[in-house]
Amino acid sequence: MTQDELKKAAAWAALEFVNENTIVGVGTGSTVNHFIDALDTVKDTITGAVSSSEASTEKLKALGIEVFELNDVSSLDVYVDGADEINPHNEMIKGGGAALTREKIVSAVAKQFVCIVDESKEVTTLGAFPLPVEVIPMARSYVARELVKLGGDPVYREGVVTDNGNVILDVHNLDISNAKELELTINQIVGVVTNGLFAHRGADKVIIGTKNGPQIK
Numbered sequence: 241m242t243q244d245e246l247k248k249a250a251a252w253a254a255l256e257f258v259n260e261n262t263i264v265g266v267g268t269g270s271t272v273n274h275f276i277d278a279l280d281t282v283k284d285t286i287t288g289a290v291s292s293s294e295a296s297t298e299k300l301k302a303l304g305i306e307v308f309e310l311n312d313v314s315s316l317d318v319y320v321d322g323a324d325e326i327n328p329h330n331e332m333i334k335g336g337g338a339a340l341t342r343e344k345i346v347s348a349v350a351k352q353f354v355c356i357v358d359e360s361k362e363v364t365t366l367g368a369f370p371l372p373v374e375v376i377p378m379a380r381s382y383v384a385r386e387l388v389k390l391g392g393d394p395v396y397r398e399g400v401v402t403d404n405g406n407v408i409l410d411v412h413n414l415d416i417s418n419a420k421e422l423e424l425t426i427n428q429i430v431g432v433v434t435n436g437l438f439a440h441r442g443a444d445k446v447i448i449g450t451k452n453g454p455q456i457k
């Protein structure tokens with residue numbers, strides 16, 4: 241099976257966590273795109289969705305799924321999203337698609353975070369995937385120097401502007417043995433909007449697309 245087929249299998253298995261008459265939190269990325277296709281098959285049973293990116297919003301609306309503003313929704317049963325890496329504690333690196341800030345906001349509102357990944361995303365220790373950090377544009381060089389002090393090698397993701405009008409630094413070679421601590425440390429740097437460590441709000445359920453079928457942990 242290809243990586244995309246494994247992503248698709250994990251995404252469709254997430255329908256199990258979608259309840260009737262609810263608003264579903266929807267993430268961003270190629271795995272989530274499969275989930276949105278799956279959601280299309282049950283769209284008459286749900287109230288609608290809250291989305292974490294312009295890209296997902298566009299896809300949801302094109303299928304006729306109503307997209308609500310997060311400010312108009314007081315709670316979400318479930319948020320379904322992919323990840324770039326996930327460790328055995330269900331801590332993740334996210335933001336490969338530059339949607340990390342809205343993803344963190346929508347997931348904070350949800351009672352349950354269901355992470356959908358193919359098996360290549362499972363790691364023992366986070367950090368082989370460079371950590372995305374969303375930064376206010378004028379703070380880019382300052383934040384980069386501070387990230388170097390933390391042992392990282394930040395690389396400016398040229399040509400990318402987030403849905404919030406900010407830029408992304410992808411930080412290589414960080415020691416992420418303590419993801420919760422590093423998440424807070426990086427958030428303390430002035431000019432950082434969010435970093436892609438989802439450790440304090442990790443996944444509650446993980447659906448892994450494997451060659452033997454989707455496994456739910």
Ligand SMILES: O=C(CO)[C@H](O)[C@H](O)COP(=O)(O)O
Binds near residue numbers: 268271323333336337
């Ligand atoms: O965090 C994300 C976007 O900001 C995605 O969930 C992550 O990059 C995984 O993407 P894909 O499903 O395409 O592998």
